[in-house]
Amino acid sequence: MMMIKNTLPIVLLFLMGLLWGDMVFAEAPKMQVSVNAINATTWPAQYKITLTVPKDHHAYLDKGTENIYIPVAFDTDAKLAASGLSVSKLEKPAGVYDAEVKATVLRDKGDFTLSLTPIGKGVSLPNIGVAIQYQLCNDATHVCFRPQHTQAELSLPAAEDESLSFTDKLLSLFQNNKDSTFILFGLMLIAGLLSVATPCVYPMLPITSMFIVNRAQGHKDKEKHHAGAYMVGMVGTYMVLGLLAGMTGGAFNTFMQSATVNLVFAVFFAFFAVALLGFYELSFMQNEVHTLDQKTTRVNGLGGTWLMGTVAGLVISPCVGPIVFALLLQVADNIAAKSDALALVNQSMGFWDKLLVASQGGFMMGGFGLGVALPFFIVSVVKFKKLPKAGYWMNKIKYAFGFMILYFAYIYFAKGMGVLGVDPKVTASLAIGMVAIWIAVVHCHVLSLLPRDAMPNEKMHHYCGVVSLLIGGWLVSSGMGSLPFVGNAGASGLLASAASPIVATANSAQAIHEEAGIKWYRNIAEAQKVAQQTGKPIFIDFYASWCANCTAFKEETVSNESLNHALRESAIAVKLIDKEPDFEKFRDNPEHRQLKIGLPYFAILSPDGKVTWSGTDYKATEKMVSVLDNGAV
Numbered sequence: 001m002m003m004i005k006n007t008l009p010i011v012l013l014f015l016m017g018l019l020w021g022d023m024v025f026a027e028a029p030k031m032q033v034s035v036n037a038i039n040a041t042t043w044p045a046q047y048k049i050t051l052t053v054p055k056d057h058h059a060y061l062d063k064g065t066e067n068i069y070i071p072v073a074f075d076t077d078a079k080l081a082a083s084g085l086s087v088s089k090l091e092k093p094a095g096v097y098d099a100e101v102k103a104t105v106l107r108d109k110g111d112f113t114l115s116l117t118p119i120g121k122g123v124s125l126p127n128i129g130v131a132i133q134y135q136l137c138n139d140a141t142h143v144c145f146r147p148q149h150t151q152a153e154l155s156l157p158a159a160e161d162e163s164l165s166f167t168d169k170l171l172s173l174f175q176n177n178k179d180s181t182f183i184l185f186g187l188m189l190i191a192g193l194l195s196v197a198t199p200c201v202y203p204m205l206p207i208t209s210m211f212i213v214n215r216a217q218g219h220k221d222k223e224k225h226h227a228g229a230y231m232v233g234m235v236g237t238y239m240v241l242g243l244l245a246g247m248t249g250g251a252f253n254t255f256m257q258s259a260t261v262n263l264v265f266a267v268f269f270a271f272f273a274v275a276l277l278g279f280y281e282l283s284f285m286q287n288e289v290h291t292l293d294q295k296t297t298r299v300n301g302l303g304g305t306w307l308m309g310t311v312a313g314l315v316i317s318p319c320v321g322p323i324v325f326a327l328l329l330q331v332a333d334n335i336a337a338k339s340d341a342l343a344l345v346n347q348s349m350g351f352w353d354k355l356l357v358a359s360q361g362g363f364m365m366g367g368f369g370l371g372v373a374l375p376f377f378i379v380s381v382v383k384f385k386k387l388p389k390a391g392y393w394m395n396k397i398k399y400a401f402g403f404m405i406l407y408f409a410y411i412y413f414a415k416g417m418g419v420l421g422v423d424p425k426v427t428a429s430l431a432i433g434m435v436a437i438w439i440a441v442v443h444c445h446v447l448s449l450l451p452r453d454a455m456p457n458e459k460m461h462h463y464c465g466v467v468s469l470l471i472g473g474w475l476v477s478s479g480m481g482s483l484p485f486v487g488n489a490g491a492s493g494l495l496a497s498a499a500s501p502i503v504a505t506a507n508s509a510q511a512i513h514e515e516a517g518i519k520w521y522r523n524i525a526e527a528q529k530v531a532q533q534t535g536k537p538i539f540i541d542f543y544a545s546w547c548a549n550c551t552a553f554k555e556e557t558v559s560n561e562s563l564n565h566a567l568r569e570s571a572i573a574v575k576l577i578d579k580e581p582d583f584e585k586f587r588d589n590p591e592h593r594q595l596k597i598g599l600p601y602f603a604i605l606s607p608d609g610k611v612t613w614s615g616t617d618y619k620a621t622e623k624m625v626s627v628l629d630n631g632a633v
Contacts, residue, residue, distance in 0.1 A: 028145040029054040031134055033152050036562040038629065039622050040155045044088055044117040048562075048629060049132075049152050052109040057136045061095040061110075064103030070135040070147050072106070074114065077131045081119070085128070089115035101137075111629070116154070127155045185367035192371020195401065201372075208312070209380040215305055226305045227380035233309025234376070235369035238324070242365025245328040247355070262416030269409030276402030309373070328365070418551045422483055430479040436472025440465040513575075516558040518567045520575040524582045531572045531607040537628055538605040539571040542586070544578035547599040553618035563621045566628040571604075604628065 032052040039046045051072065053059055060069040075087060093110030097103070114130070129151045137144040195201065212230050216222035410431055417427040440446045444465020450458065511522045521527035524540070531538050543550045557564055567573045576583040578599070586603075587595040591611055594601045603614040604627050613627045 028148065029057055029136055030148065031059065031132075031136065031150060033132065033150050035152050035154060036565050036625075037155060038113070038562065038626055041157050041622075043157055044115050045154070045157055046113065046115045046626075047152075047154055049112045049114055049130075050109055051106070051112065051132070051134070053107055053136065056139050058098070058105040058107045058139060059134045059136055061092055061104040061106050064101060066102060069101070069103050070133070072112075073133045074112070075130055076133045076149070079128065079131060080116070083125060083128055084119045085116050086119055087114065088117040089113070107139075113629075114154075116156075125156055126158075127153055129153050184364050188364050188367035189371040192368040193374065194371075195368075196372055196375045205375060205379050208376055212305065212308075212376070212380045224381055225302060227377045229302045229306040230309035230312070230380070231370075231373040231377040233306040234312050234373040235309075235366055237310045237312075238369030238372070239362040239366040241324070241328060242368075243359060243362035245361050245365070247361075259416045262412045266409045266413035266416060269405050269412060273402045273406035273409060276405065277399060312376075324368070424555070426479050426482045429475045429482075433472045433475030433479060436468045436475065438472075440469035440472060444468065515554075516564055518557060518564065518573050520573050522575060522577075522582075524574060524576065524585075527572045527574045528605075528607070528609060531605075534572070535607060536570060536572050537607065537612065538574055538609075539567060539624070539628060540574045540576060540586075540603045540605065542578075542583060542595060542599055542601045542603075543575050544599050547578075549600045549618045553600055553602075556618065556621060560621050562625050566625045570628045 031054070034050045034052070036048045036050070037045075038048055051059070060071045062071050063069050072092075074090065075081075080087065091113040093106060093112065095104045095106045095110065098105045132150050132152060133147055134150070135144060135147045196205070209227075212226050213223050215226050413431060414424065414427050417430075418424070444461055446462065446465040446469050450462050454462075513520050513522070520541075521530070524538075527538055530536075541550075541553065543554075557567060576586065583595075586592045592601070592603060592614065594614070594616055600618050601614070601616055602618070602624065604612050604624070606612055613623070615623070
């Protein structure tokens, strides 16, 4: 009994100690972790990991002079190595040296830049958690808490999956090489080959090949020569068309900033698509072209066969014409960007400079011409006993081209509506509504009365058309009601399309407006004062209401988390609008000669006004974020 009385206080004291210890550790403050991917699409992947320290506390960035502290450490559980990854680079924040603890400490928050590279063939994980160890100490009570662990979730670049289908691999190849002229040449070649397998062209193969062979007048050796001349003539026609499209590409970018131009192109593409879908036949100048074709057949020798080939590309235009028009517009759009990039090197482009860039358009369309002409050459030379029988399969290819061009129509429609400041959801609503009305009127014939003895399936078909008409009408009417007023330019255009209203002072040049948490300055002088005080770089978005890609970038600043965070935390954001005084000052500056060509254009300046980066690609957000993060003090 005596023994129990003596040990009871000890046991109670021990239990109280455990309880007190648990209470202390339960109340230990924790660090907050946030991750922004600088580059999570390609290897090496790069991330900015921000650690936020609780108020009146500090963490350690090194072990200190006496080697007694536990600094912030990454991948403490070696999970990265086990998953086939290695840390190729780790940049820590500078921190401050605390003389009292004799160590470099982290207070408030700090950014760690982490770079990962795959080991061997890499990894196939979509994301991975990186363990982080740290120790916090209280600045007021000088109490240090036991080491704690947290985790940063990182999204990894997609690995090459051997199980991907051929189509997926082809799309991936195109995405990674979309700026390659040779890749585009190959895609054009495939488009040309497929266009031959359409109802308007395929039946011409045996007839044309027979005609080419007859021009050799029984000489076997000359048959190949005439087939080659025919092919060269056809390829040359498309190369000339591509060259002409490329020559217009230098000014094409400026025109494509107009809402009207984009909407007109959308109508053209829809017109071509409907023709390919079989609702009517496009026969532009077919009588004149046919007459020209008849005249070329009277010219003897290889020269006449070559002329036949040059005209042949125009003769087969009822099916191929819409495809050619669509591709020529795409060529001009592609060449426009390259033309602007070359113009940045010199203040103005000479004729030979323009011709050099435009020749890429001729080369790409030459790929399409080769795809069209190659089957005619092969059939003329090889002498097939029997070609695959024509049938409905050709219509499928033709319809596939029709839907592809219809997609192009929607792209230009969305771009034009974007210039007008229309919300993308409203644009989609209008497009779906118009398609629904088209289906109801053209396919279901809702405007025609049903006969009294109509079959049940005909009634159901008509009923579906009525439903489609009602839905389409409702979508179009609601979308039209959501359209903003058109015609605002400059600052008023921004006001009409901004997600948040501009908080303006009496002087509009000193206005600051907030959008998605980003404070946009409208005056470069005021922004530079703030930049010099904070040490942050200046990001300038040169904006105009007529610039479709400018409005697309505005959406990017809202949806792209890393870009939004960089503009909020690491930069002084400035938006300068076309025709305003500050905009015109930059336009007259030789360092920003791109502003004389067109928009969009972006520039990052140091606090003292020196250009550290500039560009025209509104999708180069990873580069923007990287420059801003490295330029922030």
